[in-house]
Amino acid sequence: MSHLRQSDPQVAELIQQESRRQASVLRLIPSENYASPAVMEATGSVLTNKYSEGYPFRRYYQGQEFIDLIEDIALKRARELFGAEHANVQPYSGSPANMAVYLGLLKPHDRVLGMDLAAGGHLTHGAKVSFSGKFYEVRQYGLSRSTGLVDYEAARAMAREFQPKLIFTGASSYPRTIDFSIFRQIADEVGAYLVADISHISGLCISGDHPHPLPHADVVTTTTHKLLRGPRGGMILCRGELAPKIDKAVFPGLQGGPHNHVTAAIAVALGEAARPDFTEYCHQVVRNAQALAQGLTDQGCQLVTGGTDNHLVLIDATPLGHTGKSLAVALERAGIVANANKIPFDPRPAEEPSGVRLGTPALTTRGMREAQMAQVAAFIGQVARDAGNATVLETVRGQVAELCAGFPAPGVAV
Ligand SMILES: Cc1ncc(COP(=O)(O)O)c(C=O)c1O
Known part of the structure; x- marks a missing residue:
């Protein structure tokens, strides 16, 4: 950090202190990790200097010959790693990825069924304080009082009565396995899209330590940090026929230029996650x-x-x-x-x-x-x-x- 130390010693010193903190404490927050030095190098690269609105080989700005190839590598690795027909690696983080799904698949005030924040769901799954609870009509399912496990039958009954257009599954604070196949049945019964947010468990879905959301879910969202050990970012995977809706929702619906330095770091992290040592890491x-x-x-x-x-x-x-x-x-x-x-x-x-x-x-x-x-x-x-x-x-x-x-x-x- 020699340049930073010279140009802004105050910020450099605080980063140094944060480094010491990260090295010397036991970090047990489940959504945190240590990205590899290779991921950090890509994140800190010159790619931050480039604007690239659009998608690979379909951009609104010139000068994309290398950016296109980098995003294309990230997309290919994402599709292969998760066995998905389509991927979008441009969401700025997990919440914008989920927001893009709402924007792409629903109209304002459409009905959504999601897991209650208090039961371990995420804010973006319909919490009142979030855009998802403000712009959509939401009901929330939860856990069985006796077992502490997702109450699938209560969710089914709620879906039948409420007839949501979209069902969110996935959680931020749930220590047990989620049965995506039951949610698929429920979604089919009411004709809803099923979205699996695997932000916390994406690594475990790759390694086989948690059942995979595909082919059950129509759309899968995930952060790229957390267990996946990439840079802070978001990713959406979906069936091919939903690709135009999802891509249009991310850009131009929600975002402008993608963060190319993050895209490159996502490519690196996905490359690392494809290696056997990542599977062993997840086990x-x-x-x-x-x-x-x-x-x-x-x-x-x-x-x-x-x-x-x-x-x-x-x-x-x-x-x-x-x-x-x-x-x-x-x-x-x-x-x-x-x-x-x-x-x-x-x-x-x-x-x-x-x-x-x-x-x-x-x-x-x-x-x-x-x-x-x-x-x-x-x-x-x-x-x-x-x-x-x-x-x-x-x-x-x-x-x-x-x-x-x-x-x-x-x-x-x-
Ligand atoms: C299940 C789930 N979805 C989405 C998010 C949102 O991710 P971000 O904080 O990157 O917006 C989180 C973050 O904790 C999460 O746990």
């Missing part, structure tokens, strides 16, 4: 989440659904005498970074929810395995018991730093 993410779940249970933590099938674990912090927020704050003091989160049927408000959400993608990228997950669970148990004791938190912080030093974070210069 390890799940094994680590299960080891973390077991370790936390051994520490006396109560987990939503009792465990996990994927990359994340949701703790109910209240039996430990905490709120999700108070536990997340104490954990951060000890160098363990997670996020407070609602748990199913949470009586507490979103700003002060009952749960803490933990995921293993970033720690697994550092090379940590089951033995380290047991250590991490022990740290969390200790913090939960002694959150008010500054000396204990400081001691755990030291142990965390020691553990992190043994597992350098790829692409993070300190």
Whole structure:
């Protein structure tokens, strides 16, 4: 960062401090990861200087001979990796990708069925505070109170009664497998489009650790960061016949010029995700989440659904005498970074929810395995018991730093 240090020492110093933070803490937020140095190089490249409205070989600006080839590589890799007929890699992030699906397939005020935010769905799946809840007529399905699993039969009954034109499946905070085939049946019964948002689990769908949304879903959306380990971006995959609607919705419907530096980094990340070591990485993410779940249970933590099938674990912090927020704050003091989160049927408000959400993608990228997950669970148990004791938190912080030093974070210069 020599140029940056010279031109803007203040920002350079803060980036340096963030690098140190990312290297020295346990990053357990399930949507975060460490992108590879190759992905970072593409993201920081000269491609940021170029405008390219349109799609490969159909642009509104000249000078696209290399940009076209780069976006074409990203599209081909996306189609091959996910077995999709069509791909669009231009959405600026996950939320704009979902927004493009609404814009492409629906008219304002059409009916949408999506998973409730409080049950683990995403804002863009119809939450009242989001564009999706404001511009469309939405009903929300949730979880079974007895099992904590998606209540497919309630969703089916709701769909029959409400007759949505589009159904969203996928989640931000759901530790179990989603059955896309049941949602396909429900969508067929009412003649709705089925959209699977696999932002959190896209890697697991590639590696086979989670069932694939295709051919069940008409459209699949995903972020390209998170488990996929690319740059921050979004991607849409769909059946060939929907391609014109989706492409037109992204550009010119929602966006102008694509972020070419991100497109190149997406191509690089998809290339990395096609390699056998990425499949092994995803298997390890799940094994680590299960080891973390077991370790936390051994520490006396109560987990939503009792465990996990994927990359994340949701703790109910209240039996430990905490709120999700108070536990997340104490954990951060000890160098363990997670996020407070609602748990199913949470009586507490979103700003002060009952749960803490933990995921293993970033720690697994550092090379940590089951033995380290047991250590991490022990740290969390200790913090939960002694959150008010500054000396204990400081001691755990030291142990965390020691553990992190043994597992350098790829692409993070300190
Ligand atoms: C399921 C799901 N969809 C969409 C998004 C939105 O992605 P972004 O934050 O990139 O807009 C997220 C982000 O957390 C998510 O979890």
